[in-house]
Amino acid sequence: MAALNRVIRSAYYSPLTIRRLSDLVSDPASIRIASTANPNPNKSPCTRMTPPVSRDALGTRSVQWVFLGCPGVGKGTYASRLSNLIGVPHIATGDLVRDELASSGPLSKKLAEIVNKGQLVPDEVIIDLLSKRLEEGQTKGETGFILDGFPRTIRQAEILEGVTDIDMVINLKLREDALLAKCLGRRICQQCGGNFNIAAIDFKGEDGRPGICMPPLLPPPQCASKLITRSDDTEEVVKERLRVYHDQCKPVEDFYRARGKLLEFNLPGGIPESWPKLLRALHVEDLDNKQSAAA
Numbered sequence: 356m357a358a359l360n361r362v363i364r365s366a367y368y369s370p371l372t373i374r375r376l377s378d379l380v381s382d383p384a385s386i387r388i389a390s391t392a393n394p395n396p397n398k399s400p401c402t403r404m405t406p407p408v409s410r411d412a413l414g415t416r417s418v419q420w421v422f423l424g425c426p427g428v429g430k431g432t433y434a435s436r437l438s439n440l441i442g443v444p445h446i447a448t449g450d451l452v453r454d455e456l457a458s459s460g461p462l463s464k465k466l467a468e469i470v471n472k473g474q475l476v477p478d479e480v481i482i483d484l485l486s487k488r489l490e491e492g493q494t495k496g497e498t499g500f501i502l503d504g505f506p507r508t509i510r511q512a513e514i515l516e517g518v519t520d521i522d523m524v525i526n527l528k529l530r531e532d533a534l535l536a537k538c539l540g541r542r543i544c545q546q547c548g549g550n551f552n553i554a555a556i557d558f559k560g561e562d563g564r565p566g567i568c569m570p571p572l573l574p575p576p577q578c579a580s581k582l583i584t585r586s587d588d589t590e591e592v593v594k595e596r597l598r599v600y601h602d603q604c605k606p607v608e609d610f611y612r613a614r615g616k617l618l619e620f621n622l623p624g625g626i627p628e629s630w631p632k633l634l635r636a637l638h639v640e641d642l643d644n645k646q647s648a649a650a
């Protein structure tokens with residue numbers, strides 16, 4: 356992970372090195388960034404996974420997946436569930452930005468202005484935050500990753516592609532009226548950090564668009580009085596974030612589509628309906644749930 360981290364930084368700060376990053380990636384130290392033992396050995400016996408691509412030369416690498424998708428689509432929810440199931444870290448750049456905002460460090464005021472307008476923070480800031488996160492993970496012996504919210508610009512995608520092999524990019528999709536409703540319904544428990552959603556979505560199919568039904572994900576009683584809303588989840592800011600997504604992040608979908616790495620996944624409904632279908636699409640089997648269902 357140190358090698359990846361070093362290379363991400365050098366790629367950003369020295370554009371000329373990008374063309375030569377393939378040399379760096381062929382350095383065994385880089386290849387081995389995610390090649391040590393499963394960090395969550397208790398999970399592996401219960402989780403059978405068919406990797407969607409062949410393993411690397413060492414045959415031991417953990418998954419390196421990316422989640423793309425509009426604000427509110429559920430990247431965090433599904434990335435975090437998969438991370439628990441597979442035993443690789445879920446790294447959400449939105450969380451890194453919010454941690455920085457909460458820290459009241461020198462960057463926080465500038466970042467708050469950007470985030471609360473629904474804009475993207477500059478590439479160099481996000482690269483820096485991600486590099487620090489990878490460094491911390493490396494000291495803890497983390498291997499593999501599920502990235503959520505990164506890359507979001509072509510420049511970020513080029514840097515990532517230059518330093519490591521992303522196995523698969525999962526592009527979650529949902530109709531736009533549902534995205535807006537989900538962002539506005541999002542609530543976070545300020546005590547336990549749990550994510551909930553009070554929106555009850557039941558949109559009829561029309562003009563060729565399928566209908567969709569997503570029941571609310573209500574908090575348990577102990578969280579109900581401690582719910583907060585993200586400062587960027589207002590209607591005006593969500594609409595701007597959706598506009599920015601179409602403008603700057605859609606090209607990232609094309610970037611990975613052209614490389615044969617994009618898996619499109621239309622969410623068919625709420626978590627109970629979508630989760631098993633997503634696992635099937637990813638060739639991941641959740642034996643824990645299967646066994647408890649059979650019991």
Ligand SMILES: Nc1ncnc2c1ncn2[C@@H]1O[C@H](COP(=O)(O)OP(=O)(O)O)[C@@H](O)[C@H]1O
Pocket residue numbers: 425426427448449450452469470473474475476477478481503504505506507508511587596
């Ligand atoms: N890769 C990135 N590049 C630039 N800005 C980012 C990136 N990831 C997160 N951010 C900033 O953090 C905010 C929150 O991100 P996130 O939690 O992923 O929200 P969303 O619900 O819009 O997907 C974004 O609106 C943006 O300002």
